[in-house]
Amino acid sequence: MxxxxxxxxxxxxxxxxxxxxxxxxxxxxxxSTGTSELIETAKESEVRESIWLTIFTAMGATFVFAIAAIPFSYLLARKKFPFKRLVLGIIDLPIVIPHSAAGIAILGFISRDSLVGKVGSEFGLNFVGSPVGISIAMAFVSIPFLINAARDGFSGVPVKLEKAALNLGASPFKVFFTISLPLAWRNIVSGLILMFARGMSEFGAVVIVAYHPMVTPILIWERFGSFGLQYARPVAVIFILVSLIFFVILRLLSKEKNNA
Amino acid sequence: MLDLQNISKQLDGFSIRNISFKVEKGDYYIVLGHSGAGKTVLLEIIAGLITPDSGKVFYNGKDITFQKIQKRKFGLVFQDHAIFPHLSVKENIAYPLKSKKLSKKKINNTVIELAENFEITHLLNRKPANLSGGELQRIALARTLALDPDILLLDEPLSSLDVQLKNDLRRLLRSLNKNGQTIIHVTHDYEEAILLSNKIAVFHAGKIIQSGLTNDVFHHPGSEFVAHFTGIKNYFKVTLKDIEQNGLKTAIINDVEIKLLSTEKSKEGFIIIRCEDIILSDELQNSSAANNFKGIITEINPSKPGIEIVVDIGINLTALISEVSLHKLNLTEGKKICVSFKASAVKYIA
Structure with a gap:
């Protein structure tokens, strides 16, 4: 004992x-941050707009890329194919490379001279220095979190349940939406929250793709660089509080969904 | 109806080879084999969940080897039930009906009717967690029958149930079959095979080693493995004596001589004596039995149909007697006893 x-x-x-x-x-x-300072900072439209921009671009990145990432995760969990290990390694790449380097890579990918940039220009879209560009940078660095969590979730769904559903006359699509997806949902929601959180907090890749419009991590950095710690701190505190509130709500919602 | 021809499949760690058998409408076909022998794979091939490496599956004369799972009307009940944990019992049973695109009313009526038949109406609104093995098994059966399958495929359906539930479910399966439901059932339990099936295939190491009418397979096992596996206890390798006496041949095992009737010429073979053909008595009797021995009781084992008494007469013979006889003869382990059986009760397999 x-x-x-x-x-x-x-x-x-x-x-x-x-x-x-x-x-x-x-x-x-x-x-070390006074309440009056917090209230004053929260009143600034630059801060409020920046926080909303950060939330929307991170959310947009998460939902748009989830449409492709979740089915892909299912494939990774269920199927054996050539070079699967290599594919899994590529998925983890954004986690291990420096984010400033990731930003440079994305900038090259979406700049006006690139194929993607040219296609965007045709539709009047300029990715660099735009919310769409920010979302792309956020998605690049955060998508491994969603894919890995969803893959774990799908791996945990017994194959037998899918086989049973197929045997009961369901099409493979119906099996995916009625059996696999609901049973992996807890992990997928965790992955979505992680991806969203990682996107919101991204600085390195975003700052290269879009200094303006300014997401909150860049705003904090700019205020620190221009005016010092005292001036940057209230923005950081407000951003942390907003993030915390968001994640608590998301966690509670996902819990309710699982208990339903 | 269903005709499997030379089905082979190689999987990680094991394979099934050249499996062929036919199932007719209304059959209760049991595939008997040890756990892990590949019986489940066989069911999944019939259901269409796995495609065989070679061989063909015909249904009503049509080649369905590569037909889509959803197009086959074969309902598979998995060994561990595979009840969807996130759906209520009602939603589970309704699942195959929804794929058929029936009206809500029709789905509801069918679910209620099935639930009543399987006595699970009180569970309809519950989630599967915390339900017992017997309840889950009934739900799985009801859900599969909602599909109205031409053939019901059962993977060890009785293995996880206690004795009472086993009896109930056995009754249920028998009545389903009586009402015309064709059933293919895989199991490792020979008693299930005797009690339920009309046809049987004995499966060993990925191959069918004997198949046919259940009665024939149990009474004429083609090998030592089948004999042991089908629950036959008194199965011995013997050498026949050259000389015939009074039309009886003599088989020798460990110096024990057993009289039998046989026209077989081969000297090396096996004999089978059914446990129920062996008579135990306090003294040697003057009867038509050609085989009479004295021995000592070494084991008394209660079994399903009665009590098994193992008597050492130089070889271990197992007799099956009733509980009444056990008390009448006051049988205990170590007691001396006389054993007799007719020469015609000894089957010789060359």
């Missing part, structure tokens, strides 16, 4: 240090 007790104590102590490491800077920032 003694051994597990001491081991638990040591591990709890180490865990406490890690927790403190995460909480201390955030708490420090919150406590």
């Amino acid at each position: 003694k051994r597990p007790q001491s081991i638990n104590l040591i591990f709890a102590f180490l865990g406490g240090i890690v927790l403190l490491f995460i909480i201390a800077p955030l708490a420090g920032m919150f406590f």
Whole structure:
């Protein structure tokens, strides 16, 4: 009995240090920001617009890319195909490469000289310096989170249930929408939330693709660079609070859906 | 009706080879084999969930080997039921009906009718979590029958149930078959085969080693494996003596001599003595039985149809007696007992 007790104590102590490491800077920032400062900053239209832009571009990126990423995840979970390991490696690539490098790559991909840029121009769209460009940059760095979570979710759905549904006369599409998708839903929602969160917090790739219009991480950086810590802190606090509220609501909604 | 011709399939770790059998309308066909022998794969090939590497599946004369799953009217009940956990019992049973695009009223009426037949009406609005194995099995059957299948495919349907539920479900399956439902049922339990089927195939190491009418297979097992697997206890490798006495031949096993009737010429073979043909008594009797031995009871095992008594007469013979006889003869392990059986009760297989 003694051994597990001491081991638990040591591990709890180490865990406490890690927790403190995460909480201390955030708490420090919150406590050193006055309420009046927060209210003043929240009133600024530049801040409000920036936060809304960040939420909408991240949400747009998540939903648009989810339409292709979720069926792709199903394929990855269920099928064996040549070079599957290579494909899985490519999916994780955006996580491991520096995000500024990712930004450079995306800029080359969507600039007016590129094929995508040219097609966009035909329809009057200029991706660089636009919300669409921001969404593309956000999606690039955050899509692995959705694909990996959804793939885990689909892998956890017993193949037998899909076979049973096929045997009961359902088409493969019906099986996907009535069996596989609902049963993998919890993981998919986690993936969507992660992708959305990762997109919202993205700085490196976005700053290269679109300095303006300004998403909040860039606004915080700009205010810090131009005016210093004191001026950047309230925006950071407000952005963290808004993000937290969003994620709590999303988590609660997904929980309700699962319990329904 | 259903005709499997030389079906082979190689899968990770095991294979099935050259499987051929025919199932007629109204048959209760049992495929008997050990767990992991590939019986489930066979059912999935019939259902269309797996395509065979070679061979053909014909249904009513038509080649359906590569026909879509949804077009076949073969309902498969999986061993672990495969009830959709996110749907209510009612939605589970309605699932195949929705694919048929029936009206809501028609779906509802069919679900209620099936639920009544399977005595699960009280469960209709429940989610499958926390339901018992027996309840899940009934739901799975009701859901599959909602498809109105031409053939019902059952994968070990009784294996996870307790004795009472097993009896109930067995009754249910028998009555389904009596009402004309063709059933193919795979199991490792020879008793299920005896109690339910009219035809049987014995499956071993990916191959069918004997098939035919259940009665024929059980009474004329073609090999030692089939004999053991079909529950025949008294199965011995023997050598026949050259000399015939009074029209009786003598088989020898470990110095024990057993009289039998046979016209077989081969000297090496097997004999089978059915447990129910062996008579136990306190003293040697003057009867028509040509085989009379004295032995010691080594085991007394209660079994489904009665009580199995293992008597050591130089070889271990198993007799099946009733509980009344057990008490009448006051049988206990270690007791000396006399064993007799007729020469005609000994079947010789060359």
